[in-house]
Amino acid sequence: MSQPVVSEKFLLRFAPEHLGAVERFRLFECESLSQDKLFRRGIATTADHLQKFTVLADIANELSAQLDLDREELDRSGYSPGTYSNRYAAVIECCINELYSSLDGVRDVIFATFQGIRGVQKKSTEKTFRYATDNNYGPEFPKELVDILKRANDDWFYRLRRYRTEFTHGSLGSCHKNPEDSKISYFHQGLGTQGNALVVDDIVSYINEVYTKCLELQTEIFEFFYDHLTLKPAQTLCGFYKGRAYMRKVTPERPLTFHSGICLSTHYELECPMKDKCGAYANALGQI
Numbered sequence: 001m002s003q004p005v006v007s008e009k010f011l012l013r014f015a016p017e018h019l020g021a022v023e024r025f026r027l028f029e030c031e032s033l034s035q036d037k038l039f040r041r042g043i044a045t046t047a048d049h050l051q052k053f054t055v056l057a058d059i060a061n062e063l064s065a066q067l068d069l070d071r072e073e074l075d076r077s078g079y080s081p082g083t084y085s086n087r088y089a090a091v092i093e094c095c096i097n098e099l100y101s102s103l104d105g106v107r108d109v110i111f112a113t114f115q116g117i118r119g120v121q122k123k124s125t126e127k128t129f130r131y132a133t134d135n136n137y138g139p140e141f142p143k144e145l146v147d148i149l150k151r152a153n154d155d156w157f158y159r160l161r162r163y164r165t166e167f168t169h170g171s172l173g174s175c176h177k178n179p180e181d182s183k184i185s186y187f188h189q190g191l192g193t194q195g196n197a198l199v200v201d202d203i204v205s206y207i208n209e210v211y212t213k214c215l216e217l218q219t220e221i222f223e224f225f226y227d228h229l230t231l232k233p234a235q236t237l238c239g240f241y242k243g244r245a246y247m248r249k250v251t252p253e254r255p256l257t258f259h260s261g262i263c264l265s266t267h268y269e270l271e272c273p274m275k276d277k278c279g280a281y282a283n284a285l286g287q288i
Contacts, residue, residue: 008242009273010239010240010246010274011240012238012274013237013240014236014237014238014248014258015258016256016257016258017257017258020050020215021219021220021221022043022047022050022219024222024226024256025043025222025225025226025231026043026044026047027234027236027250027252027256028231028234029232029234030225030229030230031229031230031232032229032230033112033113033229034232038108038111038112038122039109039112041105042105042107042109042110043105043109045101045102045105045108046103046109046218046222047102047105048105049101049102049105050214052098052101053095053098056095056098057095057207057211059091063084063087064088066087067084067085067088067175067176067177067184068177068179069084070085085174085175086172088184089174089175090172092175092207093167093172095207096167096210097164099160099210099214100125100160100161100164102214103125103157103214106128106217106221107122107124107125109221110128110221113229114141117137117141118136118137118138119131119136119138120137120138120141126161128149129157130153132146132148132149133150133154142228145221148217148224152217155213156209156213160210160214163191166188166190170188170191171189171190173186173191174186174187175203183201183202183204184202184203185200185203186198186199186200187199187200226252231252233249233251233252234249235248236248236261238263238265238272241273242270244270246265246268246272247264247265248262248263248264248280249261249262249264257279258278258279258280259278259280260279261283262283262287263275263280263281263283263284264284266284
């Protein structure tokens with residue numbers, strides 16, 4: 001029987017410098033909300049839908065090259081069913097929906113944290129944003145969050161919501177790749193007015209823009225939570241070496257880096273190969 005392959009390298013898993021604000025916040029439990037299922041689910045919803053978005057965006061990038069096949073078929077036969085256009089449109093519509101779903105998670109985290117304050121509710125993501133613009137939140141609700149939500153609502157959120165509603169409940173749009181500049185335009189009849197289809201001249205640029213906006217908003221909100229909620233120290237996986245898991249204990253300090261915390265694996269017979277380069281290992285030795 002063959003033996004399992006055991007890596008001779010340390011497979012690092014703790015790299016907070018490369019984590020987004022949501023994932024960094026997710027490392028810790030909130031002291032007052034650790035048993036709140038909606039709070040924990042909201043964090044997971046935000047992070048997981050962002051991950052789904054990036055997977056779908058990769059698929060869309062791969063499919064974009066196939067849009068040329070529709071044009072070639074049209075030039076060759078005088079007709080094309082738009083097979084690849086339909087596939088691409090379906091994926092980019094799912095990208096939009098995933099971004100909106102990540103905001104549903106933000107809504108749940110806000111509700112779990114501030115429920116009982118006027119205006120704080122969990123039924124509608126649209127209201128979570130609009131209430132900031134309409135000044136419907138009670139005075140106990142943090143002004144910093146009101147400002148973040150208001151800027152988003154007044155800038156880009158309404159358009160994202162409109163697209164998401166049609167993509168979820170309406171028909172499939174279509175796409176066309178311009179052979180001159182390779183820009184991909186998007187058409188959707190249900191989003192148009194007076195019988196004219198909505199046309200987005202560069203759907204890739206729009207998706208990149210709204211993804212950046214969503215990421216910025218979530219970064220601001222979860223940075224606020226990181227600074228203002230009482231977070232408990234956590235044990236977290238540092239990495240794997242020769243089939244064994246190496247752990248460390250970390251506190252929600254700023255900045256949180258690879259050198260943060262205290263190594264919990266100094267007693268291992270098989271010493272961590274990163275020990276001479278790791279501040280957490282040195283911190284552990286300093287306590288012995």
